Amino acid sequence: MSLVEAINTTMQFGGLKAVNELNMHIEEGEIVALIGPNGAGKTTFFNMLTGIYKPTSGELTFAGGSVAGKKAHQICRLGIARTFQNIRLFSNMTTLENVMVGRHTRSKAGPWQAVLRSPGFKREEKATVDAAYQRLQFVGLASSANELAKNLPYGAQRRLEIARALATDPKLLLLDEPAAGMNPQESAELTKLVGRIRKSGVTVLLIEHDMKVVMDIADRIYVLDFGELIAEGKPEEIQKNPKVIEAYLGVGAEAMLAQA
Amino acid sequence: MAEAIMNTITKPRQGAWTGKRIALIVGLLLAVVIVPIAFQGFQELSFFVRVLAIAAIYVILALGLNIVTGYAGLLNFGYAAFYAMGAYASVVVGNLVIDMIAKIGNVGLREFLTGSTWIAMLPVAAVVAALAGLALGAPVLRLRGDYLAIVTLGFGEIVRLLAVNDFLGLTRGAMGVSTTQVNPVGLTWLQDNARLTFGGFDFMFSVNLYWYFAAVAIIIFTIFVIRRLDDSRLGRSWVAMREDEIAAESVGVNVMTAKLWAFALGAMFGGLAGVIFANSQGFVSPESFIFMESAMIVSMVVLGGMGSIPGVIVGALLLAGIPEVISGVAQSPLLSGLISAETASSISSYRYLAFGLLMVVMMAVRPQGMIPSKRRAQELQPDDMRIVEDEDQSSWTVEHGARHDL
Numbered sequence: 001m002s003l004v005e006a007i008n009t010t011m012q013f014g015g016l017k018a019v020n021e022l023n024m025h026i027e028e029g030e031i032v033a034l035i036g037p038n039g040a041g042k043t044t045f046f047n048m049l050t051g052i053y054k055p056t057s058g059e060l061t062f063a064g065g066s067v068a069g070k071k072a073h074q075i076c077r078l079g080i081a082r083t084f085q086n087i088r089l090f091s092n093m094t095t096l097e098n099v100m101v102g103r104h105t106r107s108k109a110g111p112w113q114a115v116l117r118s119p120g121f122k123r124e125e126k127a128t129v130d131a132a133y134q135r136l137q138f139v140g141l142a143s144s145a146n147e148l149a150k151n152l153p154y155g156a157q158r159r160l161e162i163a164r165a166l167a168t169d170p171k172l173l174l175l176d177e178p179a180a181g182m183n184p185q186e187s188a189e190l191t192k193l194v195g196r197i198r199k200s201g202v203t204v205l206l207i208e209h210d211m212k213v214v215m216d217i218a219d220r221i222y223v224l225d226f227g228e229l230i231a232e233g234k235p236e237e238i239q240k241n242p243k244v245i246e247a248y249l250g251v252g253a254e255a256m257l258a259q260a
Numbered sequence: 261m262a263e264a265i266m267n268t269i270t271k272p273r274q275g276a277w278t279g280k281r282i283a284l285i286v287g288l289l290l291a292v293v294i295v296p297i298a299f300q301g302f303q304e305l306s307f308f309v310r311v312l313a314i315a316a317i318y319v320i321l322a323l324g325l326n327i328v329t330g331y332a333g334l335l336n337f338g339y340a341a342f343y344a345m346g347a348y349a350s351v352v353v354g355n356l357v358i359d360m361i362a363k364i365g366n367v368g369l370r371e372f373l374t375g376s377t378w379i380a381m382l383p384v385a386a387v388v389a390a391l392a393g394l395a396l397g398a399p400v401l402r403l404r405g406d407y408l409a410i411v412t413l414g415f416g417e418i419v420r421l422l423a424v425n426d427f428l429g430l431t432r433g434a435m436g437v438s439t440t441q442v443n444p445v446g447l448t449w450l451q452d453n454a455r456l457t458f459g460g461f462d463f464m465f466s467v468n469l470y471w472y473f474a475a476v477a478i479i480i481f482t483i484f485v486i487r488r489l490d491d492s493r494l495g496r497s498w499v500a501m502r503e504d505e506i507a508a509e510s511v512g513v514n515v516m517t518a519k520l521w522a523f524a525l526g527a528m529f530g531g532l533a534g535v536i537f538a539n540s541q542g543f544v545s546p547e548s549f550i551f552m553e554s555a556m557i558v559s560m561v562v563l564g565g566m567g568s569i570p571g572v573i574v575g576a577l578l579l580a581g582i583p584e585v586i587s588g589v590a591q592s593p594l595l596s597g598l599i600s601a602e603t604a605s606s607i608s609s610y611r612y613l614a615f616g617l618l619m620v621v622m623m624a625v626r627p628q629g630m631i632p633s634k635r636r637a638q639e640l641q642p643d644d645m646r647i648v649e650d651e652d653q654s655s656w657t658v659e660h661g662a663r664h665d666l
Contacts, residue, residue: 050510076512088507090500101500105512107493111521114492115485121492128493168512 001064003028003172003203004049008058011044011227018044020227021058026172031194031204033214035238036224037247042207043085045224046174049205050082051075063171077105079171083161083178085207091150095141095160098149099132102167106131135163138200139193155186159193166197173197175206179213191216215239223247296472301456301463309468311584313540316475317533318580322560322572323482324529329558330567330633331495332522333502335409338396338416339557342527344423344549345392346385346534351437351544352430354381358440375445378539382478382532389531390524392419397523401516416554423546436545439538444470471540478532483569485525494521552612556580559615563622565629574631583611 004026011019019041026032034042047053048060051072060068067075081102090098107128113121136142139159144152149160158178165173175194179187187210194204194217208214214221214235221238223231225247231238238244299308325339354377361377364370396415400408426433450465457463489495497518500508509515538544556579564575622629 052506052510071514072506072509073512073514076510082510084507084510088504090503090507092503093496093499097496097499101496101508101513102511104493104497109493111489111492111494111525114494115488117488124493164511 002026003063004205005059005061006045007060009045009048009055009060010057011041011048011053012056017227019048019055019224022224022227022229024222024229024232026203026205028171028203029198029201030219031198031206031217033218033221034205034207034224035209035211035214035221036230039226040224041227042224043176044227046082046176046207049075049174050080073105076168076170079169080174081165081168081170081172082174083158083165083176085176085180087157087161089149089157089161089164091148093149094146095136095149095152096129096132096145098160099135099164099167100128102135102164103128103131104168106167106169132167135167138166138196139163140189154181158182158190162193162197166202170202172203172205175204175208177207177209179208179210182210184212187213292476296469297463300466300469301461303462306466306468308585309466309472311581313468313472313475314584315577315581316472316479317537317540318557318560319573319576320475320478320482320529320533320536321557322564322576323479323486323569324526324533325557325561326526326567326569326572327486327489327529328522328526329561330572331490331498331502332519332526333498334519334522335405335412335558336523336526337409337413337551337554337558338419339412339526339530340549340551340553341396341416341419342389342392342530343534343537343553344419344544344546346389346531347538347544347548348423348431348437348534349385349388349531350378350381350535350538351439353384354378354539355437355440357381358442371443372445374440374442375447377442378444378474378535381535381539385531385535386528387531389534390528392531393524393527394520396527397520401519413551413554416549416551420546420549420551423549431546434546436543436547438543441542444474444539446470468540471536474540475533475536478536479573482529482532486569489525494518498522556615559619563618563629565632568629568631568633571629571631571633575629579615 002025004024006022006024009019009022010017022041022045034045036042044053048055049062049067051067051070051074055068059066062075062078062080065078067078067080070078090101093101107124109121109124133142133145136145139162141152141156141159141163144156149157152160158180162173162175162178178194179190182190191213194206198204206214206218218235221231221233221235222229223238223241223244230243230247231241233241296309296312299305299312321339321343324342325336328334328336328339357377357380358374361370361373364373396412400411403411423431424433431437444467447465447467447470450470454465455463497508497513500511500513501515501518505515537548560575560579561572562575563579564573565571
């Protein structure tokens, strides 16, 4: 059984098919990349997987169960976590607090215990802080634990979002353009981080435009254009695929490249 | 290492018991206790005790609304509804209980029990108000901003009109309901024993003073609960929800549940305030729960500083205290030379104009309130943050075409 299965998954907004009959699967332990020009439907697919959109038709399953129609926080509890294309941190909370919020589904103390300060509550708070701190160490942000999230440099903010997502103990991590705005050194660090994430037992699906990053870490690649799947396969195959080249560089580009 | 981090974060908020802090708290406690006693002792100033009692009740209301608006970030323009429910519940159920107790033979026991009824009504009112909070919260969860404001306003009016129309035969319409006259527990003892006379100072424990201290006890309880909630899983989910609801939901926060908790807990404190109000006044009628009341309470929270406990307290003391002081001063024999009765009443009628102007000026000049909570002050930082946010918003809209309901 695949970890994620999309069967003829479609997302339609009025007359526009943002995602058109997408068929894809992700196996446990893989790092899969979803690439394609802007507006191809990649983030829309992420939103379907995380419960922000409900697929108009088709099936979309995670660990054997359908995610269509489930609420975002329920899906998070099931084991899918994500980062956002435009970073969505809790700006006025500290770095550590941001990650502590990520522990929300894996903790249960309610208002009663909070007011009574029961021993169970205190234990859970300590565990939450420890777990959050651990994730910060994992992404290399431990020294900024008490900084306000909005005061972090851009690259650190991206890593914080990843740490927060990891705090939810996901089985599947969706990264939406994690390398956006990064210089080559930062991208190399990110590549290593994703490798460490895979080693820790988390499956990764990432949207990315930085081809170096994609080619370095992806096991398999799906290519979307105008909501449709135009190619899939290993990185080497995708690099040479004429349809992919055309999608990115325009019709006739393949011929032009062949001449050069 | 994590221990060290945790101590740095939690220490300042849970109160490191520094000398400075202790001095501040002791000073406050003294002021809260000594000042009204001083007022009570001077015949011309004794009306101030009633003013303080009223202001203290509004402090409870403002702190309760602060949970809904300041922490969870949800507008509520009908908060007086919970105040009303607590008050009516306290009177109706309280009268029933007192009637039952009246059948007891033993005079001492009977008086103790009837005197303690108001205390028993506190949890009753809390539950009634909390349930009302849930009843209001559940259908309005998906609403934002203006729509939430309108619906909550409507809810406040619904409750008031139900009371006016003699709901279930219990509220007696515009006539109102009176509490069965009893001496609250401990008052007679205090009146007999707590006396102090020297020179011009003649102190006797009064009914107003009793209810003032009762309100203060509730205030202390309210602050205690709020601070513990703030530093908890629920408190963090409220802040996260306020910062970015979509991100919070994606990270596992059940936003609907968090909002419901905010509504219910906020409402609960309104109910408690209602008990003190009903018992100190001896009488409850719909007039006390008009929309202006709700608007005033919102003003107290906003002007004082949303999300900030000291700010909200100051806001309540000023906005509730000043009008009462003005009308009281006109009646007081000591100061009647300063302000004539006519001047005082015309000042009262311009009160709403003054509030309106004050709100406009504060929003323009200091939107974070008089004593802002540090978080809120940061959230309201203009310009550069807003630019980032606008870009965020427009990219999101472009990426996803038309806006979609989540």
